[in-house]
Amino acid sequence: MQDPLSSLPGYVLSRAAAAALAELNRGLAKLGVRHSDVSLLILVNANPRLTQSDAGKLLDIQRANMVPLVSRLLELSLISKEPVDGRSQGLLLTSKGKKLLKEAQAVIDHHEVQLQLLIPEHLRPHLLPILHALWDSSRSKTS
């Protein structure tokens, strides 16, 4: 059986990412959240009163698509909104949100460790630089 795809870095990149994401979501499912939820929680935790729009810019999620994401976290009482001015509202973690984030962090930490363990030791230091090289270029285009 010929498999010309597994020699294409682009293809393997997608598959590796999909596998990692699926694995992460399996871990997060226990907490009732998805990876996108957690990425927002992490961001809000690090930047209290972050605007929904600004969070979207960092996460590369468009304003329109932030709405259901934020609504969901509001409904779960994981975040709250606090008016900043007449149109913007700063996001904050509730105590429930902080507690859940702590649990999610444990899941993520474990996930990241597992990821590293998959890679032969001598290649491990190169993982992040390579991925950043691939990602950062697209960032300069987008923003």
Add this chain to the structure above:
Amino acid sequence: MQDPLSSLPGYVLSRAAAAALAELNRGLAKLGVRHSDVSLLILVNANPRLTQSDAGKLLDIQRANMVPLVSRLLELSLISKEPVDGRSQGLLLTSKGKKLLKEAQAVIDHHEVQLQLLIPEHLRPHLLPILHALWDSSRSKTS
């Protein structure tokens, strides 16, 4: 602005893959196909009379999800079906499919080259081994 996400390999992996995929799809859009279409075309080209089910196993796409994909390519006359036995049908590239694949290959080749160019030269040889390390582990779980 704190960005705790960009130090997480798992997160950066997803973003890098998403960026690469989006870029590839931009290139393929001119041809009226998507990356998933092309991955199937490549596979069928390398393995004529491949069964839809077997292609799904290689691409990690479930049988049910292969249906719309194959239907689309049939409708575009890029592939054809040839009965193998009472239930299976082998997939074949039509001449139109071969022609389009050749154009798509050019797009992909260019895409893969660009990908490599983003990475500092001394890291380039490590790209594929690292990605395979991440991907292959999930393959042994799945199959």
Add this chain to the structure above:
DNA sequence: CCGTATTGCTATTGCCAATAGCATTTCTTA
């Protein structure tokens, strides 16, 4: 021959992203 597995399919659901458009508020600057 009979139970089991396989193949292709329908139908539905969920997640995530993209687009277009809208009302409100803020900023800019002439």
Add this chain to the structure above:
DNA sequence: TAAGAAATGCTATTGGCAATAGCAATACGG
């Protein structure tokens, strides 16, 4: 300061892709 431009949050819709459950027809194996 008034007027145009930009930002913010939102609605509504669409598309791509994956997951699940279930079905009919066919093939396989003891």
